[in-house]
């Protein structure tokens with residue numbers, strides 16, 4: 458039989474460089490990786506990852522394109538995560554610290570547990586500290602010494618045993634405290650804000666030429682951190698979100714002209730609302746921050762819901778917390794309000810929508826029954842332990858971070874890219890936002906599942 462394969466060479470690759478401690482500290486001693494003699498491992502040929510092992514950011518490629526796209530310079534690629542043959546820390550000299558910052562996300566405790574157990578079992582590290590209360594804990598609280606036994610069952614609990622907080626980021630106080638405590642590996646678990654803080658810590662540590670590796674593990678229930686496939690805990694949150702949609706559906710079906718209104722987290726991105734809508738298929742309309750909507754007139758939300766109520770007697774409306782924020786009236790003071798981290802404080806879009814829906818119905822159908830059952834499961838979807846898939850993810854991402862730090866890399870984030878774990882320079886992660894692409898097939902699929910309006914007509918008639 459003829460060979461059905463064609464060999465095509467890839468265009469050039471643009472590898473995202475990582476900072477190594479030896480880049481700014483000369484003559485750092487190397488050590489053989491203790492995994493060579495670990496009772497659980499039998500390092501085989503190819504077991505250790507080399508600097509030439511890379512992960513392509515985009516696995517889809519049009520082979521007819523021979524040269525890289527203009528202004529691009531090649532296919533983006535990242536260093537593959539995993540153990541290196543030589544390490545740059547003597548395990549008995551490691552003093553590691555773990556901190557959790559920002560809002561909760563399922564799986565945070567698993568990541569902490571696996572950082573501790575991984576350092577302990579893989580590398581024989583014994584000095585591991587938990588920094589309590591987020592960034593502020595570096596300079597304002599005693600550290601907790603962590604060991605394998607203490608963290609044994611932590612993966613079974615939601616939240617973070619180390620506690621978390623927003624705000625309290627004082628660069629010099631944090632780096633001074635890191636230095637004063639003699640820490641040399643810092644593991645930072647947090648979202649986009651945390652990663653921006655990590656960039657500053659990493660740069661300051663580099664400026665002071667300290668032999669301290671800083672590793673990040675992206676945590677975001679909103680799934681708003683870019684570059685990585687998805688954040689740990691996101692799948693768990695979507696599963697919980699579906700339960701809320703089911704409840705909204707039952708309520709709506711059982712009422713007369715009833716709307717089940719369900720609000721989900723999603724400050725700037727509607728991933729939870731979108732995935733839960735797709736998975737549940739009970740949703741009539743899904744509103745996300747990336748897709749503006751309007752209430753009144755042709756192609757608006759009220760017109761659509763009116764049809765659905767006529768047709769089915771009920772409707773399920775899902776809304777992400779960041780959607781419609783520009784339509785909610787607010788005082789000058791409310792416009793300025795920020796949380797301790799500087800994130801804008803949103804008004805409750807669910808409460809506002811419920812009130813607008815009731816006003817609309819009372820105006821247009823004064824003699825007909827109508828109910829809105831508003832479900833706000835906000836914290837319930839993120840305050841649970843991670844499901845099995847997320848738990849495994851947490852383990853792999855934590856162990857990847859350990860291998861990277863032990864190998865002397867710093868200022869990196871570990872995370873999955875196309876299903877493989879990579880080391881990504883933290884600056885890139887802090888810069889990149891993962892928004893729902895309303896031009897791609899997933900959003901089109903939401904529209905086909907719900908048959909909701911595109912909310913574009915008002916704009917197109919305005920320009921015609």
Ligand SMILES: Nc1ncnc2c1ncn2[C@@H]1O[C@H](COP(=O)(O)OP(=O)(O)O)[C@@H](O)[C@H]1O
Nearest residue numbers: 559560623624626647648649650651653654798
């Ligand atoms: N631009 C920034 N520079 C330094 N620190 C930041 C920055 N943005 C947020 N942080 C700090 O990161 C931590 C978490 O940020 P936050 O936005 O609350 O949560 P998340 O990291 O989950 O997005 C807080 O302690 C906050 O002060």
Ligand SMILES: O=P(O)(O)OC[C@H]1O[C@](O)(COP(=O)(O)O)[C@@H](O)[C@@H]1O
Nearest residue numbers: 559560561648677678679722723724
């Ligand atoms: O925990 P808080 O301060 O009430 O914040 C709620 C916010 O936290 C989140 O769950 C996650 O946000 P972060 O990833 O920035 O922590 C958002 O969806 C939500 O707006």
Ligand SMILES: [Mg+2]
Nearest residue numbers: 559648649650
């Ligand atoms: Mg955030």
